[in-house]
Amino acid sequence: MVELMVEGKRTDGRGPYDLRPLKLDVGIVKNAAGSAYIEHGKNKIIAAIYGPRDIHRYGLTVERATIRCRYHMSPFSTDERKAPQPSRREIEISKVIRDALEPSLLLENFPKTSIDIFIEVLQADGGSRSASITAASVALADAGIPMRDLVQAVAVGKVNGTLVVDLSDIEDKEGEADLPVAFMLNENKITLLQMDGKMTVEEFKTAINMAKEAAAKIKEMQKQALVSKYFGQGGQTR
Amino acid sequence: MNKFVLPGEVVAQGSYRGWSNLLRIGNNYIALFVGEVEQAGLRLRLIRYSGPYMPKAGDRVIGMVTDIQPLSLTIDINSYVDGYIMANSIFRRRIDASKVDLSKVANIGDLVLAKVQLTERGKDVLLVPERNWKISGDATVTISPAKASYMLRQKDGLLQRLRKHVRDLLVGANGVIVIRGEGEGLERVKAALNAINMAKGLTDIDKVVKEVLEVG
Amino acid sequence: MMPRKTLTISTVRRDEILKGLAAGKRVDGRGLLDYRKIEIVPGIIEKAEGSALVKLGETQVIAGVKIGLGTPFPDTPDEGILIVNAEILPIASEYQEPGPPDEDAIELARVVDRGIRESKMIDFTKLVVSPGKTVYTVYVDISVLGMDGNLFDAASYAAVAAISTTRFKTYKLENGSLVKTDEVMQLPMVDTVTSITAAKIGSHIVLDPNWEEESIMDARLTLEFDKEGNICAAQKGGAGAFTIDEVFNIVDIAKEKSMQIRSILEGVIGGAKSGS
Numbered sequence: 001m002v003e004l005m006v007e008g009k010r011t012d013g014r015g016p017y018d019l020r021p022l023k024l025d026v027g028i029v030k031n032a033a034g035s036a037y038i039e040h041g042k043n044k045i046i047a048a049i050y051g052p053r054d055i056h057r058y059g060l061t062v063e064r065a066t067i068r069c070r071y072h073m074s075p076f077s078t079d080e081r082k083a084p085q086p087s088r089r090e091i092e093i094s095k096v097i098r099d100a101l102e103p104s105l106l107l108e109n110f111p112k113t114s115i116d117i118f119i120e121v122l123q124a125d126g127g128s129r130s131a132s133i134t135a136a137s138v139a140l141a142d143a144g145i146p147m148r149d150l151v152q153a154v155a156v157g158k159v160n161g162t163l164v165v166d167l168s169d170i171e172d173k174e175g176e177a178d179l180p181v182a183f184m185l186n187e188n189k190i191t192l193l194q195m196d197g198k199m200t201v202e203e204f205k206t207a208i209n210m211a212k213e214a215a216a217k218i219k220e221m222q223k224q225a226l227v228s229k230y231f232g233q234g235g236q237t238r
Numbered sequence: 239m240n241k242f243v244l245p246g247e248v249v250a251q252g253s254y255r256g257w258s259n260l261l262r263i264g265n266n267y268i269a270l271f272v273g274e275v276e277q278a279g280l281r282l283r284l285i286r287y288s289g290p291y292m293p294k295a296g297d298r299v300i301g302m303v304t305d306i307q308p309l310s311l312t313i314d315i316n317s318y319v320d321g322y323i324m325a326n327s328i329f330r331r332r333i334d335a336s337k338v339d340l341s342k343v344a345n346i347g348d349l350v351l352a353k354v355q356l357t358e359r360g361k362d363v364l365l366v367p368e369r370n371w372k373i374s375g376d377a378t379v380t381i382s383p384a385k386a387s388y389m390l391r392q393k394d395g396l397l398q399r400l401r402k403h404v405r406d407l408l409v410g411a412n413g414v415i416v417i418r419g420e421g422e423g424l425e426r427v428k429a430a431l432n433a434i435n436m437a438k439g440l441t442d443i444d445k446v447v448k449e450v451l452e453v454g
Numbered sequence: 455m456m457p458r459k460t461l462t463i464s465t466v467r468r469d470e471i472l473k474g475l476a477a478g479k480r481v482d483g484r485g486l487l488d489y490r491k492i493e494i495v496p497g498i499i500e501k502a503e504g505s506a507l508v509k510l511g512e513t514q515v516i517a518g519v520k521i522g523l524g525t526p527f528p529d530t531p532d533e534g535i536l537i538v539n540a541e542i543l544p545i546a547s548e549y550q551e552p553g554p555p556d557e558d559a560i561e562l563a564r565v566v567d568r569g570i571r572e573s574k575m576i577d578f579t580k581l582v583v584s585p586g587k588t589v590y591t592v593y594v595d596i597s598v599l600g601m602d603g604n605l606f607d608a609a610s611y612a613a614v615a616a617i618s619t620t621r622f623k624t625y626k627l628e629n630g631s632l633v634k635t636d637e638v639m640q641l642p643m644v645d646t647v648t649s650i651t652a653a654k655i656g657s658h659i660v661l662d663p664n665w666e667e668e669s670i671m672d673a674r675l676t677l678e679f680d681k682e683g684n685i686c687a688a689q690k691g692g693a694g695a696f697t698i699d700e701v702f703n704i705v706d707i708a709k710e711k712s713m714q715i716r717s718i719l720e721g722v723i724g725g726a727k728s729g730s
Contacts, residue, residue: 029600030512031547034288042500046599048545052290052318062360070544070552075595076502076518084539084595085554106261106270109292111360113318118545118552120597122516123499141245144289144384146270148261149246186246186268223244230272230287231242232438302464347465375466376473416466 002174004159010171016164019154019214024135024225026142034143036225038135041168042125047136049143052113065110069098069117071132077124093129094119100133100153100182100192106146115145126172127155130180133192138222142229152218153182153192156207158199163207165214179204181211185219240276242439243269243284250275250282259284273384274440287439291317291383291412293363297354300373300410301365302347306340309333313350313365316380316412321363323352328367349373349416351408373408375416376424379431386413388440396447403427403451426451460549461669468670475658482511482664487707489662492718494611496619496726504620504641508612511664514546514600517612519641521622523583523632524591534581534589538567540596540609547601558605559598561691566596566609566649568687569678573647576617580642583625588632590625592617592641603665606676606689610649611719618643618723646723647686648716650708651676654696659704661711675704679712 004011014020020041029035032048039045052065071094075082086094101117117140119132130153137151157167159175172178177197181190190208199207243249249260250267260275260282261268269275271286293299293315301313301321311328313321325340326333344350351373352365381389386409389396401407403426404419417427433446463471471481478486490511499505504519524535540563544552555563570576581590594617596609620641625632653663653671663671672694678687685705690696696704 029514029545031601032545033290035545044499046545050544050548053548054319072543072552074499074516074518074597075539075593076499076505076520079501081520081522081593081595084541110318116544118543120543120545120599122597123501141272142288144271144286146259146289147245148268148270150244184246186248187263226244226272227242230439232442302462304462345465347462347468349464349466373466375470377470378464378466 002170004171004174005162005164010159010164010168012168016162017210017213019166019217020168022218022221024138024221026138026225026229032139032143034139034141034145036135036139036142038131040125040127040131040134041166042123043121043128043131044123045128045131045135046120046122047132047139048118049115049136049139049145050118051115052110052145053116054112055114063111064107066114067098067102067105067107067117068114069094069101069119071097071119071121071129073121073124077121096192096194097129097133097136101136101140101151103189103191104137104147104149104151104184105140106148109146126167126169127180130154130182133182134218134222138225141226149184149186150219150222151182151184151191152215152222153180154211154214154218155180156211156214158197158203158207163203163210165210179207179211181208181215183212183215185212185216240274240285242274244272245269249284250277254282255280257282259286285384285440287384288382289384291315293317293319293321293354293357294411295354295357297411298368299352299354299365299412300408300414300416301350301352301412303344303350304346306344306346308340309335309338311340311344311350313352315363315365316383316414317363319361319363321352321354321365323350323365323367328371344372349375349378349414351410373416375408375418376420377417377428379415379417379428379435381413381415381431381435383411383413385434385437385440385443386415387411388443389434396444399447399451400427400430461665463666463669467666471666471670472656475655475660480660481666486658486660487711489711489715490664492611492715494615494719494722496615496722502616503622504616504618506612506615506619508608508615510602510604510608510611510662512600512602513604513608515596515598515605515608515612517594517596517609517616519616519620520593520595521620522591522593523588523625526582526586526589530578531586532582533578534576535591536567536571536576536578536594537591538563538570538594538596538613540566540598542598542601542605546598550601561689562605562609563596565606565676565687565689566594566613569610569647569649570594570613570617572686573645573678573680575614575643575645575647575680577642577644583632584627588625601665603668604651604662607649607651607662610647610678614646614719615722615726617641618646619726645681646716646719647678647680648712648719649676649678650712650715652704652708653692654694654700659700659707661707675701677705677708679709679716681716683709683712
């Protein structure tokens with residue numbers, strides 16, 4: 001077993017409840033309707049929104065906008081070069097990210113259109129899907145897609161028997177469990193939930209509550225990023 | 239002063255008569271956009287800071303011809319739907335389809351000035367051309383629809399101040415702007431519009447325009 | 455809004471651009487032969503052996519280098535391998551659909567590849583682990599993040615900066631098998647190829663065209679120069695044609711401009727190397 005927890009400290013010096021450093025910038029791709037860049041741990045991810053746009057496409061929902069989502073990793077984003085074409089993993093993650101964001105959006109105003117969420121992972125670390133969701137939600141707000149709440153995600157895991165938030169790469173790979181969760185905190189709702197590994201039911205419940213607390217911290221950073229783009233110095237939200 | 243809000247924030251509680259761009263859940267009114275909230279009596283209105291142009295009947299927009307069909311023009315109005323102009327509204331009479339050729343009156347790429355007449359959910363937007371509907375100009379700039387409608391709302395003369403420097407300045411509610419003018423005045427107005435594009439939200443617009451126009 | 459394959463600008467905007475060019479000025483305030491501000495950030499992707507982000511105005515390109523092992527080509531048994539791949543990501547513009555590289559992306563990759571290869575900027579004979587059997591493969595992956603014209607130059611600068619600042623752990627043969635060592639090596643660089651792109655718009659020649667200019671240009675010409683000022687790659691594009699005199703004129707202008715751009719590139723590369 002790999003030693004991931006020594007005297008209450010994790011391999012990178014964090015305690016169980018500490019997040020990795022997180023930085024968010026809004027509006028970094030000029031052509032997009034909305035965009036955001038996130039650095040979370042060693043993750044470096046761009047999310048850009050195009051649309052709503054009229055796309056005459058077979059199978060498009062007529063009553064409301066259709067969300068398309070692409071999560072893609074750059075070939076240089078990982079230790080070993082990744083082939084450029086989307087892997088099965090990337091296709092699954094694209095889908096669960098779409099399902100994590102869609103509950104927050106009001107799509108009835110844009111029938112017969114598509115809203116495209118494009119996510120490019122320039123550098124991958126543990127928790128890239130969570131960081132992608134956090135960034136994409138901010139990008140959607142930047143694009144002015146009507147939204148009932150910001151969505152943010154974080155993984156909780158079990159390493160050497162201890163529950164910890166915001167797994168790093170090694171904790172993800174060597175730990176006993178990985179449980180990424182996304183929230184709409186205002187309504188106390190979960191929009192993404194995946195897990196692999198093993199936890200007791202008690203641990204599982206505790207883990208979700210830990211994720212919720214961490215998500216509240218991330219939400220503050222999302223709001224701060226939007227405030228600094230839109231409200232200038234005069235901007236106070238309350 | 240209006241209150242700045244972000245999506246998901248509870249803007250107000252209680253019972254209001256009317257609200258826009260807000261979602262009511264129980265007694266809570268939730269912001270759906272980044273913007274500011276204006277309250278007038280029992281009415282709440284969120285003024286969006288971002289997002290696509292949402293066509294509204296009566297808006298005057300500037301669009302670009304992207305396609306010419308036998309009896310209508312397709313117009314890109316910088317929105318999530320296209321606009322279209324019917325041939326009969328161009329010739330102002332009933333049209334015999336075999337006798338008109340719209341490619342004689344319009345080219346792809348032309349800018350046109352038109353009023354939004356009808357918007358129907360899920361359908362292209364019916365536009366009616368203004369009397370001088372084909373616009374010529376010396377420069378064009380596109381700003382966000384939110385900023386354009388802010389400029390159009392300012393009765394105290396943001397537009398007048400800009401117009402002093404050029405012969406004409408047309409602002410479409412959809413964010414497309416056409417300027418007629420030349421020389422130093424034209425450059426100033428272009429610089430001011432670019433500064434508006436860069437400005438954070440709407441709060442800084444008046445300030446940046448003032449700065450650009452007063453330089454030198 | 456109907457999706458269009460490429461940017462279409464209004465006739466008012468086209469006339470504005472043309473009128474400006476006639477007066478020697480471009481819509482973004484530049485002179486006809488000026489480049490936009492070039493920003494190069496090497497080492498932006500720590501997990502890659504080499505990387506660089508290049509901003510040319512609002513055009514943003516990132517290049518990453520990964521080093522692998524491969525079998526040499528039969529005709530060059532004692533040389534390492536170069537593989538250049540480019541993608542114009544769907545985040546870059548509303549006209550870019552997700553999917554495998556289209557003809558624009560493939561042309562982009564091939565032109566960048568040609569400049570690197572033909573300038574002989576990398577000494578591939580030093581990238582051999584076991585002659586005839588195992589050599590290093592240099593993968594250069596180019597991702598276009600933001601589209602505002604002149605992808606050729608931006609991609610070339612990103613690739614050159616990434617390659618020139620690459621550091622990787624070497625392999626050695628031990629008892630017939632390959633073992634990764636702790637020894638760090640840089641790619642053996644002998645030149646810095648410098649790409650210059652000109653566009654013909656009406657009767658005017660401009661350098662570093664932005665996207666709006668490209669949407670109304672007649673034709674485009676990319677020339678790549680080595681340190682001695684030799685042309686080592688060229689690519690004409692666009693539906694129009696150049697006169698022979700125009701080509702000669704562009705060659706002279708581009709050669710001079712390449713020296714200026716080269717010094718920017720070499721400055722960034724030198725700075726990154728001494729800083730590491």
